Amino acid sequence: MGIGLSSSAPKEADLVVGNFRAGSLKGWKEKSFKNTTVYKLVKGDKEMVLMADSNDSASGLYREITVDLAKKPCLTWSWKVDRVLEGLDETTKSGDDFPVRVYVIFSGGVFFWKTRALNYVWSNGLPKGSAWKNAHTMSSINISVQSGLEKVGQWTQQTRNVRRDFKRFFGSDVKQADAVAIMTDTDNSGSRAIAFYGDISFSSKC
Template identity: 25%
Template sequence: MSAVLLTIGLSVVLGMGAPADSIAQSNGVVVDDFEQDSDGAYPSNWVYVSSDGDVYDVSREMDDDDEWARVQQEDGRSFLRTYAEGTALRITARNGEEFDWSLNEQPWLEWTWRVRSYPEGGNEKEKSANDTAAAIYVTFGTDWIGRPKSIKYTFSSTLGVGATDQQGPLRVMVIDSPNNRGFGDWKTIRRNIPADYRQLFGEDPPNDPISITIWSDSDTIAGQESSADFDEIRVLDL
């Protein structure tokens, strides 16, 4: 089975169209595979964290007309489907609460996603077009003025795979795009988090990341929508 090495960092796109379990087994922690949730349910292992740090149930923040994240079933597989129209959606799993993660023990993050629709013209480097169909954030803490330090692994409508950007304490890394091979198929993506952090921040990461966040938004470019599926989110020792 072939693997495509991306040009930035240590990443592998594996086995497009196949579940992660059929590709590699390793010691690690399952953040979520959505198998414990029923079809149509909100994901039970995720929360909404406000900008003030308050924690709420996911269902409290969802508007089923234009913003939702629900577990779906297809061909015997459970996964999370997100949809955002004119809004930004985020749900978070916290290290030490919903799962446990030490970079010394599990330096790799792996997940599977399938982008269904994306905002035309979305560009993470432009404030006027900063929309994305799918992203995974890893947050490590805060900078000296209290802003979250995060890496955003993103699907970009326009930027090429390997592109990076700095937005205050946020580092953006494009890992997928509609021009990348296999658009519309399941893709399993694996990232070496310490290597990426050193590349993007120029220093060693803290051992215990704060959280992992699933993100999808279409709130900048008028008349656009984003939809993506997520599954098999794991931290691995390879």
């Protein structure tokens, strides 16, 4: 399997959250839900990327970082998958598996029940542009930014205006994000998926 290149090289003024091309996982911590997805930095053609190998597992990496969305609302990242997980109803708990996810988390502070999350996913079957409440928690919205087989095996770059998405799906404005997470999970389908993540950053322009 050719790893190839990610294409989301951050600009100097960007807030870099995931600096994988530099071979760094500084600041990232692991959270496991069932078994352990293996995350490791691997060498692409010209740069390092983060590989995720999930085998009947659900664990992710997260980084707590304050993001001023008034100044840098635009999230950019790249990813690549080796397959999609066909035949799942992604709107249900039993079908809540994705080969790649990128979360943006908004802390409720001491009011933990007010914590919200936007969960950008490569959907297995739902069309690109679909959005639905996560089956496990009403405080997280799944947003399909890539779907189906068309781009499997290819690097794709994604950019989202996070502040705009929050207002659209939660109905209020937000000026700060508090963490970013990634996850490749296959625990509900009991299957395996291998995926790759490029650098993750926030910028002023989408």
